[in-house]
Amino acid sequence: MGLxxxxxxxxxTIASTYFFVAKTWWLPxxxxxxxxxxxxxxxxxxxxxxxxxxxxxxxLGYLVWKYRANGSSGRAGYSHGNTKLExxxxxxxxxxxxxxxxxxxxxxxxxxxxxxxxxxxRVEVTGMQFAWYFRYPGPDGRFGATRPELEDASxxxxxxxxxxxxxxxxKDDVITGVMEVPVNREVEVILRAHDVIHSFFVPSxxxxxxxxxGLAIHMHFTPVETGDYExxxxxxxxxxxxxxxxxxKVVSQxxxxxxxxxxxxxxx
Amino acid sequence: xxxxxLHGHAAPQGFIRKYVFSLDHKIxxxxxxxxxxxxxxxxxxxxxxxxxxxxWPTASLPIVGQxxxxxxxxxxxxxxxxxxxxxxxxxxxxxxxxxxxxIQIGAPDMAFPVLNMLSFWTTFxxxxxxxxxxxxxxxxxxxxWTGYAPLSALKSSGPGEGLGADLWIISIGVxxxxxxxxxxxxxxxxxxxxxxxxxxxxxxxxCWSWFITAILGLLAFGVLLSAGILLxxxxxxxxxxxxxxxxxxxxxxxxxxxxxxxxxxLFWFFGHPEVYIAILPGMGVASQVLSTFSRKPIFxxxxxxxxxxxxxxxxxxxxxxxxxxxxxxxxxxxxxxxxTMAIGVPSAIKTFNWLGTLWGGRIRFTAxxxxxxxxxxLFVSGGLSGPFLAQPVLDxxxxxxxxxxxHFHLIMGVAAIFGIFAATYYWFPKMFGRMxxxxxxxxxxxxxxxxxxxxxxxxxxxGMAGHPRRYSQLTEVAYLRPLIPLQRxxxxxxxxxxxxxxxxxxxxxxxxxxxxKASDNPWEATTLEWTTATPPPHDNFGGVTPVxxxxxxxxxxxxAPRDYVMQTDPAVVAVH
Numbered sequence: 001m002g003l004x005x006x007x008x009x010x011x012x013t014i015a016s017t018y019f020f021v022a023k024t025w026w027l028p029x030x031x032x033x034x035x036x037x038x039x040x041x042x043x044x045x046x047x048x049x050x051x052x053x054x055x056x057x058x059x060l061g062y063l064v065w066k067y068r069a070n071g072s073s074g075r076a077g078y079s080h081g082n083t084k085l086e087x088x089x090x091x092x093x094x095x096x097x098x099x100x101x102x103x104x105x106x107x108x109x110x111x112x113x114x115x116x117x118x119x120x121x122r123v124e125v126t127g128m129q130f131a132w133y134f135r136y137p138g139p140d141g142r143f144g145a146t147r148p149e150l151e152d153a154s155x156x157x158x159x160x161x162x163x164x165x166x167x168x169x170x171k172d173d174v175i176t177g178v179m180e181v182p183v184n185r186e187v188e189v190i191l192r193a194h195d196v197i198h199s200f201f202v203p204s205x206x207x208x209x210x211x212x213x214g215l216a217i218h219m220h221f222t223p224v225e226t227g228d229y230e231x232x233x234x235x236x237x238x239x240x241x242x243x244x245x246x247x248x249k250v251v252s253q254x255x256x257x258x259x260x261x262x263x264x265x266x267x268x
Numbered sequence: 269x270x271x272x273x274l275h276g277h278a279a280p281q282g283f284i285r286k287y288v289f290s291l292d293h294k295i296x297x298x299x300x301x302x303x304x305x306x307x308x309x310x311x312x313x314x315x316x317x318x319x320x321x322x323x324w325p326t327a328s329l330p331i332v333g334q335x336x337x338x339x340x341x342x343x344x345x346x347x348x349x350x351x352x353x354x355x356x357x358x359x360x361x362x363x364x365x366x367x368x369x370x371i372q373i374g375a376p377d378m379a380f381p382v383l384n385m386l387s388f389w390t391t392f393x394x395x396x397x398x399x400x401x402x403x404x405x406x407x408x409x410x411x412x413w414t415g416y417a418p419l420s421a422l423k424s425s426g427p428g429e430g431l432g433a434d435l436w437i438i439s440i441g442v443x444x445x446x447x448x449x450x451x452x453x454x455x456x457x458x459x460x461x462x463x464x465x466x467x468x469x470x471x472x473x474x475c476w477s478w479f480i481t482a483i484l485g486l487l488a489f490g491v492l493l494s495a496g497i498l499l500x501x502x503x504x505x506x507x508x509x510x511x512x513x514x515x516x517x518x519x520x521x522x523x524x525x526x527x528x529x530x531x532x533x534l535f536w537f538f539g540h541p542e543v544y545i546a547i548l549p550g551m552g553v554a555s556q557v558l559s560t561f562s563r564k565p566i567f568x569x570x571x572x573x574x575x576x577x578x579x580x581x582x583x584x585x586x587x588x589x590x591x592x593x594x595x596x597x598x599x600x601x602x603x604x605x606x607x608t609m610a611i612g613v614p615s616a617i618k619t620f621n622w623l624g625t626l627w628g629g630r631i632r633f634t635a636x637x638x639x640x641x642x643x644x645x646l647f648v649s650g651g652l653s654g655p656f657l658a659q660p661v662l663d664x665x666x667x668x669x670x671x672x673x674x675h676f677h678l679i680m681g682v683a684a685i686f687g688i689f690a691a692t693y694y695w696f697p698k699m700f701g702r703m704x705x706x707x708x709x710x711x712x713x714x715x716x717x718x719x720x721x722x723x724x725x726x727x728x729x730x731g732m733a734g735h736p737r738r739y740s741q742l743t744e745v746a747y748l749r750p751l752i753p754l755q756r757x758x759x760x761x762x763x764x765x766x767x768x769x770x771x772x773x774x775x776x777x778x779x780x781x782x783x784x785k786a787s788d789n790p791w792e793a794t795t796l797e798w799t800t801a802t803p804p805p806h807d808n809f810g811g812v813t814p815v816x817x818x819x820x821x822x823x824x825x826x827x828a829p830r831d832y833v834m835q836t837d838p839a840v841v842a843v844h
Contacts, residue, residue: 001633002631002633005633005638005641008714008717008718009645012645012718012721012725015725016649016721016725019725019726019729020728020729024729025729025730025732025733025751025754026729026732026733027665027732027733027734028733028734028747034664037661038661038662038664038665041659041661041662042656042662042665045655045656045659045662046656048655049652049653049655049656052652053648053649053652056619056623056648056652057645057648057649059623060623060626060641060644060645060648063623063626063627064626064631064633064641067562067626067627067628067629067630067631068630068631068633069563069630069631069632074630075563075630075824075826075831076562076563076564076628076629076630076823076824076831077564077627077628077629077824078564078565078823078824078825078826079564079565079567079628080565080566080567080568080569081565081566081567081568081569081570081571081621081624082567082568082624083568085620085624086568086571086617086620086621089616089617089620090613090616090617093612093613093616093617094610094613097609097610097612097613097655098606098609098610100609100655100659101605101606101609101658101659104659104661104662105602105605105661107661108598108601108602108605108659108660108661109598109602111661111664112598112601112660113598113599129425129516129517148513148514148515148520149520151515151518152518153517153518154518162515193514194514194515194516195418195422195425195514195515195516195517196416196418196419196422196425196516197416197418197419197528199593199668201668201734201736203665203733203734203747206664206665207664208593208663208664208665208667208668209593209595210593210594210595212528212529212594212595213418213511213512213513213514213528214512214513214514214526214527214528215512215595217595230745230746230747232734232736232745232747232748233736234593234667234668234669234736234737235416235668236341236411236412236416236419236737236738237419238341238410238419238425238426239336239337239338239341239410239426239427239740240337241341241738241739241740242337242738242739242740242741242742242744242745243741243744243745245744245745
């Protein structure tokens, strides 16, 4: 029985570890400036936890085989423990876990402790059951007012956001269903939600932030590769949660300018 | 300890007083156990339907018919709620704690038998209210077991958010009241009802785990109860605790000024300690069983006690790690993250000590021992994904993906369930006077152990690939489609694992009638429950009160006549 347990525990450990190490399924290729740091921290954590995982499971398997009762007489070793060992492994885990945390903290701080830089592309992202809307402030650089009582999802676009047409700043606001942003320039996103909590999750950009009714959450990211990247809502928001997706389209600055100008022209 | 002498109540006669509205902690323990047993099969059935729907979204099933996206969310909500409250909170604490805490500390009953009866029947009421949510107009709620507002606070946010959601909240509120009563009883019993010589540091680690769990329950359930009342008021009385100015389906909600994050703070202030409420008794049982069947004292008894106390204390300071992506201040994330990493330390101490207990032992591979070894393995696997999720910077990628269900199912779900299985196989002889069938138990173990890994290990891979949780269909988001084969594998693994649980069910009921007769101490164990008759008499020790001379795990004492010294035996002096 001890041998079977050893084999099963070891096999499970090897199989589980294989798919991690072979990266059969892994984080998608990162396309934002933050991805390198996040992936690096993931890798460090993965290596440390992986070593501990393999060591602990292998030891467990080994011990149950090695110390199986084998019918011969004789007793188990009598020991109530070893204080020195307790102190050693407690200290080691403190150093390991807290140290790991401290290594990762600067990356978090860089991502979240500062506001977006001046000159970032500003996009307001609004989640509602079950769609994302994106708003650009237009040439005046200011978002027009929105009012909940004006919201009409069936009207789409401006109606869905409840844009107040009387506000002069709203005249040049562009509202789209696809989020187009220029590459290699910071994007400031202002996250809002109308009804329930949604979460703006773009795995390739290593970006996630809940959009909460009543809050306007300012975040930023810098895409570094052009392409189309999928948004998947990551907070349960109701029956259509699974289909609340969208696209972040990262293009060159000139392409972006043309696209925005064309949207602006459509509006006039 | 004086309380004991004033305590006794006569054995009841009629069926109703003896088995239904019983004051006997042993009967109440069994009542809790069977409630949890029914709940675990309901919860498991719901998860089976979920797994089927994910792979065959258009399949029409007997009885339930075709599952649509909102039904999937209903299944998910009720699966989580029933499992967390009516299984993981109920079986280890209400079931085994009730049955064995008094016996293991040498008491004739719990401190407050009437309160004990009330807490069971209140739990039963909560369970009935929860199940009734399936049958009302609109069905059960779809807001997930975490019930995030505003989704849970607005009746028009989706099907099931009407009466079904009200019943869900009421059920949880009633459950909180029951758990508060239970917690008071456990704490008082542990502090006041111990037999002579049963010092705190001679208590079995199971008793320590039930005691600490009760303290956590006392502090946590009150908060959830309050939060539930506020939520109910937001829904039905026009208040706005959790609701800001907003719309639903384009209509103004009529609320303003509330905060959706307030719900999350209150919920997780309960919710994180709840994780430890589920797993601590499992740790206690694992320690007890590993020591018994390694024939060795537990390695580092004091360290084990301090580690559980540390886990209990830190457990109240880490709730914010569920909220790194919620819009909470990024500075607080910093503090919550450090505290969360710190809680890994006592968890690691426990693992080391379990391995240290096995080291140099003479291991007997009984059914409870297999599940205790499985518990350690699962605890390690589930525990080590914790430091990923504890780091806010990694949560950017992993939060609300399948990585999270992978983590918590391994550590608080299945590890705790393995604790319950270990406890069942270990104490069944004492509870029913018969042994469970060992070969069936082994089959049950292999199905459960391998199956669990086959189900939950791949979920880590899904999470890393960015697969969000709680998606009822996998075909809408393009990058999820290549992951469907992995989802299919998980579903097949679930089929097999669930089939394995039927072996357990059969073994349980078959052994009650047909199992081999058990002696008073079939495992040659040391704690007080093994000193009394099988099953124990109404007052547990047949009119005598045990006197304790030894620690709980004196195995293989050099020079002792047998390889185990019971707690009531004359004090041991080890001859080296």
